[in-house]
Amino acid sequence: MASALFLITRHDPLLVVASLVVAVFASYVALDLARRVRVAETGLRRWWLAGGSVSLGTGIWAMHFVGMLGFDAGVPLGYAGGPTLLSWLAAIGAAAVALRIATHDRLTPWVLLGGSSSMAVGICAMHYLGMAALELVPPIVWRWPVVLASVAIAWLASAAALRLFFALREQHGALRLRLQGLAAVVMGLAIGGMHYTGMAAAQLPQGTICRSVDGLSGQPLAAVVVTAALFLLAGALVLSINDAMARAREAQLARSLHRATEDLQEANETLQRRAFEDALTGLPNRALFNDRLQHAAARIARRGPTPTAVERLGVLFLDLDGFKPINDSFGHEAGDEVLRELARRLQLTLRESDTVARLGGDEFVAMVESRDAEAAAVTLAQRILDAMRQPIRVAGQDVSLSCSIGVAVFPDHEDHAPRLLARAEAAKGAAKRAGGGCCVVYEASMAGDAAEQVLLQQALRHAVARGELLLYYQPKVDARSGQVHGLEALLRWRHPERGLVSPAVFVPLAERFGLIGEIGNWVIDEACAQLARWHEQGLRCRVAINLSPYQLRNAALPERIAAALEQHRLQPSQLVCEITETAMMENLDAERSVLDQIAALGVRLSIDDFGTGYSSLAHLRNIPARQLKIDRSFVIDLTANADAQAVLEAVVGLAHALRMEVVAEGVETADQHAALVRLGCDILQGYLIARPMPAEAVPQWLEALKAGAGGS
Structure with a gap:
């Protein structure tokens, strides 16, 4: 009888399904946005929170509004705009609460209770404000038990949503996507259940009329709302997915960079160890000894001529007597064993504060600091001589040596x-002339070598004007094809009386006496002129020249190179400037402008003697060099030393990662050639390819190379 007092209501099945689809999709997007809001950086989090709240709130509200548009009471219905707008804002507020709570580290009971209650209030406000948009006369009669049931469902759905936010946080990959889809269905049905339970609580008396009949209504409007909501949610989901993919790429890049950093650090440590350590004996090498010598001398000099400045620095230069016959009689392996034993005895003889190093061959040096350095050095020398008198077992025989x-x-x-060090070496020469097996302290009369150097540098001052300097050229070839990649210009001095003087002799003299600038300019001009002459002969090639540290400190160097290229009408890419690793790293900040200007010309820069310096590999990416040249010392024991292969492999990988060509110099055997090709070196140089030759011999060598390639 009571039911006859109210209108019979029903819902459009199509719109019910549409509303549930929107609810499920909104739930899926909500779970995804919760992850984005939590992991976003502080500056972006507020934007994700605002955009996510609007997108998610609109999706939930669209489900509710479409469901109400599908409500049919047998009389025309319409929804007033004001309450409808308020219901939309309530949905956004509930979404904002949910996403804000998702940023918490833990879901405590109090956070769960407060958050789910706030969300339930927002959802219920959305629903019942939307129902209030129906201006009905007489008004709706509510079934309060059903109303309370809808409120309970809203609260439970909110609590479940928060738990799902936190539960899915720990999941990854395909499992998370499957669980997220299942959770979205559960949440969507829960939200739909709350809505339709709330709708079932509304009873319309017989004779009810709707004063807002001209408001929002109709299936076309429902279609527009569904479409707009789905597009908005889809946009939010796409942004969320793109952000997740970007973060995944960043994480992968970070992991790759971390692994690369570890590899570089390990390779750098290995290279530094090799750069400062003698491979045969494990003692410090010349570079490390010179570094320690200069630091110790500077420390003593800083104290000045004061009563406390009593420390002195003593240097001992050791050379084995009669070492060559051991090598000749027993072989190099036996000779190496003798050197290792000598190194061991030296280490046992010296104090921990002293330094001992191997310069090369059978030459060693030691350094002591003491109040009376001369007496301490002589005493140490005597202990070394005594230690050397003990026989050494070589190839089954006892051999006695002296030094x-x-x-x-x-x-x-x-x-x-x-x-x-030169003074100590001069004293060592006097000890040799005295018959060996003894110690001699330096005296001024031993400075004859210094006088000889003065004469040599005086002759060197006129070498350019007299035409005594010349360039030899050593080819570089592509490691795989064998085709010529370019040539390196190597400086030579043909002294009128001494013949060819080694660059190892006259280049340090030129640097010491300030002649390297003039000689370096001659090398630039002559190399460019020779390139031009070859071009006239139809030979197209690239030439590399070496720049000294002194040239790099000259701000006019780039202008000088540019002028030479212009004068001889050469392309900048045909010139390569090789700079040693040590020179490039010692004054990287000061010389960076010069290097950048040279690179800006189009001239290629190459790092020469790589592995002999003491720089961090992290600096390589800041240098405008496109080529890295591995020092010959790494190539020598390549086929016999697994560590050398590992270091070379790391260096090649590093260079290629920085888009640099790798040149290996000092290639002298077919085994070295094969190993370098296998390790990925791009360019090879060495006696196996060709020895340095005068410029006039280059065309014939190139023709012979072509003929050999054609014949093969």
């Missing part, structure tokens, strides 16, 4: 640290 030792003291014998 000659020279001593020089800083600052007594020399106040310039780099020359102190």
Whole structure:
């Protein structure tokens, strides 16, 4: 009887399904946005929170509004705009609460209770404000038990949503997507259940009329709302997915960079160890000894002539007597074993504060600091001589050796640290001339070598004007094809009386006496002129020249190179400038402008003697070089030393990662050639390819190379 007092209501099945689809999709997007809001950076989090709240709130509201548009009471219905707008804002507020709580680290009971209650209030406000948009006369009669049931469903759905936010946080990959889809269905049905339970609580009396009949209504409007909501949610989901993919790429890149950094660090440590350590004996090498010598001398010099400045620095230069016959009689392996044993005895003889190093061959040096450095050095020399008298077992035989030792003291014998070693070497020469097996302290009369160097540098001053300098050229070839990649210009000095003087002799002289600038300019001009002459002969090639550290400190160097290229009408790419790793790293900041200007010309830069310096590999990416040249010392023991192969492999990988060509110099055997090709080196140079030759011999060599390739 009571039911006859109210209108019979029903829902459009199509719109019910559409509303549930929107609810499920909105739930799926909500779960995805919760992850984005949580992981976003602080500056972006507020934008994700705002955009996510609008997108998610609109999706939930669209489900509710479409469901109401599908409500049919048998009388025309319409929804007033004001309450409808308020219901939309309530949905956005509920979504904002949900996404804000998703940023918490933990879902505590109080957070769960407060958050689910706030969300339930927002959802119920959305629903019942939307129902209030129906301006009915007489008004709706509510079934309060059903109303309370809808409120309970809203609260439970909110609590479940929050739990799902936190539960899915720990899931990844395909499993998370499957669980997220299942959770979205559950949440969507829960939201739909709340809505339709709330709708079932509304009873319309017989004779009810709707004063807002001209408001929002109709299936076309429902279609527009569904479409707009789905597009908005889809846009939010696409943005979320793109953000997740970008973060995944960043994480992968970060992992790759971390692994690369670890590999580079390991390779750098290996290279530094090799750069400062003698491979045969494990002692410090010349570079490390010179570094320690200069630091010790500078430390003593800083104290000045004060009563407390009592420390002195003693340097001992050791050379084995009669080592060559051991190599000749027993072989190089036996000779290496003798050197290792000598190194071991030296380490046992010296104090922990002293330094001992191997310069090369059978030459060793030691350094002591003491109040009376000369006496301490002589005493140490005597202990070394005594230790050397103990027989060494070589190839099953006991062999006795002796050594000659020279001593020089800083600052007594020399106040310039780099020359102190030369003073000790001169004293060693005197010990040799005295018959060996003894120690000699430096005296001024032993400075004949210094006088000889003065004469040599005086002759070198006129070498350019007299036409005594010349360039030899050593080819570089592509490692795989064997085709010529270019040539390196190597400086030579043809002295009128001494013949060809080694660059190892006259280049340090030129640097020491300030002649390297003029000689370096001659090399630039002559190399460019020779390139032009070859071009006239139809030979197209690239030539590399070496730049000294002194040239790099000259701000006019780029202008000089540009002028030479213009004068001889050459393309900048045909010229390669090789700079040693040490020179490039020692004054990287000061010389960076010069290097950048040279690179800007189009001239290629190459890092020469790589592996002999002491720089961090991290600097490589800041250098405008496109070529890396591995020092010959790494190539020599490549086929016999697994560590050398590992280091080379790391260096090649590093260079290629930085888009640099790798040149290996000092290739002398077919086994080295094969190993370098296998390791990925791009360009090879060495006696196996060709020895340095005068410029006039280059065309014939190229023709012979072509003929050999054609014949094969």
